[in-house]
Amino acid sequence: MYKNFRFVKPSVLPGFKLALGFTLAYLLIIVLIPLSGLFFKTATLTWPQFWETITSDRVMHAYYISFGTSFLAAVINVIFGLLVTWMLVRYDFPLKKFFDAMVDLPFALPTAVAGIALTALYAPNGWIGKYFEPLGIKIAFTPLGILIALVFIGLPFVVRTVQPVLEDMEKELEEAAASLGANRWQTFTRIILPHILPALMTGFAMSFARALGEYGSVIFIAGNMPGVSEIVPLLIVVKLEQYDYAGATAIAVVMLIVSFIMLFAINMLQKWSQTRISRG
Amino acid sequence: MASDKVNKSTSEPLMVQITITFLGVAFLFLIIGMPLVAVFVEAFSKGFKAYIEGINEEYAISAIKLTLLVAAISVPLNLVFGIAASWAIAKFDFVGKRLLITFIDLPFSVSPVISGLIYVLLFGVHSALGEWLIDNDIQIIFAVPGIVLATVFVTFPFIARELIPLMEEQGVEEEEAAILLGASGWQTFWQVTLPNIKWGLLYGVLLCNARAMGEFGAVSVVSGHIKGETNTIPLHVEILYNEYNFVAAFAVASILSLLALITLMLKRAIEKHTSAERG
Numbered sequence: 001m002y003k004n005f006r007f008v009k010p011s012v013l014p015g016f017k018l019a020l021g022f023t024l025a026y027l028l029i030i031v032l033i034p035l036s037g038l039f040f041k042t043a044t045l046t047w048p049q050f051w052e053t054i055t056s057d058r059v060m061h062a063y064y065i066s067f068g069t070s071f072l073a074a075v076i077n078v079i080f081g082l083l084v085t086w087m088l089v090r091y092d093f094p095l096k097k098f099f100d101a102m103v104d105l106p107f108a109l110p111t112a113v114a115g116i117a118l119t120a121l122y123a124p125n126g127w128i129g130k131y132f133e134p135l136g137i138k139i140a141f142t143p144l145g146i147l148i149a150l151v152f153i154g155l156p157f158v159v160r161t162v163q164p165v166l167e168d169m170e171k172e173l174e175e176a177a178a179s180l181g182a183n184r185w186q187t188f189t190r191i192i193l194p195h196i197l198p199a200l201m202t203g204f205a206m207s208f209a210r211a212l213g214e215y216g217s218v219i220f221i222a223g224n225m226p227g228v229s230e231i232v233p234l235l236i237v238v239k240l241e242q243y244d245y246a247g248a249t250a251i252a253v254v255m256l257i258v259s260f261i262m263l264f265a266i267n268m269l270q271k272w273s274q275t276r277i278s279r280g
Numbered sequence: 281m282a283s284d285k286v287n288k289s290t291s292e293p294l295m296v297q298i299t300i301t302f303l304g305v306a307f308l309f310l311i312i313g314m315p316l317v318a319v320f321v322e323a324f325s326k327g328f329k330a331y332i333e334g335i336n337e338e339y340a341i342s343a344i345k346l347t348l349l350v351a352a353i354s355v356p357l358n359l360v361f362g363i364a365a366s367w368a369i370a371k372f373d374f375v376g377k378r379l380l381i382t383f384i385d386l387p388f389s390v391s392p393v394i395s396g397l398i399y400v401l402l403f404g405v406h407s408a409l410g411e412w413l414i415d416n417d418i419q420i421i422f423a424v425p426g427i428v429l430a431t432v433f434v435t436f437p438f439i440a441r442e443l444i445p446l447m448e449e450q451g452v453e454e455e456e457a458a459i460l461l462g463a464s465g466w467q468t469f470w471q472v473t474l475p476n477i478k479w480g481l482l483y484g485v486l487l488c489n490a491r492a493m494g495e496f497g498a499v500s501v502v503s504g505h506i507k508g509e510t511n512t513i514p515l516h517v518e519i520l521y522n523e524y525n526f527v528a529a530f531a532v533a534s535i536l537s538l539l540a541l542i543t544l545m546l547k548r549a550i551e552k553h554t555s556a557e558r559g
Contacts, residue, residue: 009373013455014465019368023380026361030432031386034398041401080307087304091297099305101548105312107487108540108547110494111392112514113533116521117315120322120530127318128310152311174290184292213391216496216514220521233393237501240397245406252394263389267382 038256041249053250058226059235066232069143070211073150077207078200080151081158088159089166103159106152111216118149119221141223146231149217154207161203165196165273198273205269209262213255319537323530334520334531342508343516344535346424350512351492354431358488359481362439366477367469370447371455381444387436395433396501399426422504427512430498435488442484443477450476479554483547490543494536 008016042050053059087093088100106114122129122139129139139145169192177187215233222229230238232255239248292300324331334340365384369377387395403420404410413420420426454476458468474481496514503510511519513536520529 007375011372011452011456012459013371013452013468014459015469016368016372016374019364020372020374023361023365023368026364027380027383030429030436031383034402034433035386035390037401037407038394038398080304080311083300084304084308087301090291091301093301093305099308101544102308102312104544104547105316105540108490108494108543109316110496110514110536110540112496112517113319113494113536113540114315116517116529116533117318117322120318120526121314127314148311152315155311171290178290184290187290209389213389213393215391215393215500220518233391233497236391236393236397240400240501245401245404248397249401252391252397255391256394259389259391263382263385 035256038249038253041246042253045246045250049246050250053247054254058230059232059251061227062230062232062235065143065146065228065230066212069146069150069231070208073147073154073211074204074208076147076151077154077158078204081155081203081207082162082196082200084155085159085162085166089163103156106154106156111153111214112220114152114217115149115220118145118152118217122148122221140221141225141229143222143229145221145223146218146229149221150211150214153214153217154211157206157210158200158203161206162196162199165199166192169195198269202266202269202273205262205266209259209266212258212262316537319530319533322526323534325530326527330527331531331534334525334528335535337528339507339511340516340528340532343511343513343532346427346511347493347513349424350428350431351489353428354435354492355485355489357432358435358439359485361436362443362484363481365440366443366447367473369444370450371452384440385437387433392434392495392497393501395498396430399429399433399502421502422506423510426502427499427510430502431492431495434495434498435491438488438491439481439484442480442487446477446480447473479550479557483550483554486543486546486550490540493539 121127124133177191236248454472458472517533
């Protein structure tokens with residue numbers, strides 16, 4: 001059985017060794033070796049030191065803020081992302097192409113630019129912030145500001161994941177449901193929603209994962225008060241600036257593991273989504 | 281033909297349609313449109329002269345030059361990598377292919393801050409390599425090479441992930457025919473493969489370049505923030521902003537916003553072109 005094992009299927013095309021060799025070397029040098037350094041550096045800490053670093057009060061608060069705001073932002077993005085996608089796929093209205101293109105802006109706009117622009121809008125004397133100030137609501141420099149920045153950067157993930165699935169959905173399914181007596185709301189909740197659910201969940205996970213690691217758009221609007229509006233990526237930078245390399249690394253390892261779990265979850269969701277579609 | 285009743289049941293009542301469209305447009309405008317408008321309004325808030333002064337200034341110009349330099353190095357590196365990776369992955373069947381694709385996507389799921397941190401750990405003063413670099417007077421961290429490395433890392437998957445699905449879809453028949461007709465490997469690549477993938481390639485380069493020029497978190501960690509030396513445009517925006525020099529900060533930010541707008545327009549144009557080609 002092992003005699004027939006081949007690493008690569010024979011092909012008349014040349015360049016496999018060169019292309020794969022270069023790919024692997026480049027991947028090792030740029031990504032894998034530097035990333036593994038993170039784990040080696042953490043290994044210089046003893047287990048109790050590591051544990052103490054990643055569970056100290058300030059770090060715990062930062063997890064709370066980061067996970068809480070990222071989760072809420074992903075929920076808001078799923079709700080409004082679905083609304084926006086629905087409008088873009090199902091309805092016709094003036095400037096539709098323009099609004100469709102607008103969805104991609106958070107992908108293209110550098111995060112620092114988004115950060116200062118959002119702060120200008122939501123600061124107490126800002127365009128939007130000044131209407132909330134008299135009501136006693138502060139948006140910038142509080143977790144609410146972080147939430148807005150994370151909604152901004154996460155929205156295209158939901159829209160661009162759900163959009164193709166909704167576009168490809170066959171109208172016949174809805175017609176069948178309708179002719180069997182379902183009203184519009186029943187058709188939506190029983191036919192359409194289950195069909196786009198995997199895509200919605202993928203969008204949720206992508207938006208959440210991106211929000212957890214986000215730095216540039218958040219730090220300007222957050223105010224960065226330890227224990228109040230300090231996110232985990234910022235805490236890594238703070239530790240680095242204090243030359244606490246081991247501390248920064250320990251927190252980074254925790255976040256990296258979370259990212260890997262999210263990556264795995266997203267891959268699983270995408271697989272589920274694909275089997276759904278090919279069956280449908 | 282569907283009866284009126286069925287039509288009613290496969291679309292929403294007009295009032296619902298209007299409400300959804302209104303909410304959707306309002307949300308898009310409030311969350312995504314307003315920040316972009318704010319950049320330009322703030323940039324010109326003290327008039328055109330102040331705007332120009334914010335950009336036409338020694339440190340802003342050196343930041344622009346550095347950003348162009350960094351993109352000019354990192355985009356071609358990732359371009360060569362993207363082509364090599366997609367050639368190996370899409371044109372051949374080998375063990376561990378899916379794992380390799382996952383590894384290529386890895387930088388997308390790493391926080392920008394961590395992307396910078398890993399190079400600080402590798403080349404910083406506390407590592408063995410860092411000590412050797414200091415002894416030999418080579419600076420990587422808090423210098424241009426570090427900025428390039430961090431940028432290469434965060435833009436690593438862009439071109440490869442555009443090309444892999446495209447080349448997988450196109451299969452190997454055309455290349456095999458070229459080889460069997462006596463073309464060399466390079467001839468096959470330049471005359472058969474490249475024309476087939478040129479739009480996807482351009483698309484990947486466009487996105488890669490936008491991210492390379494706009495990257496903030498990773499570059500911020502490795503840069504050292506030396507004015508006129510290791511400041512890219514996004515870092516310069518941060519410094520101006522933290523110095524309460526808002527007009528200049530937004531003026532410089534408007535350059536990056538223009539870049540984003542141009543990127544989106546070109547992206548649309550390429551998408552239109554490829555969908556037209558596919559018919």
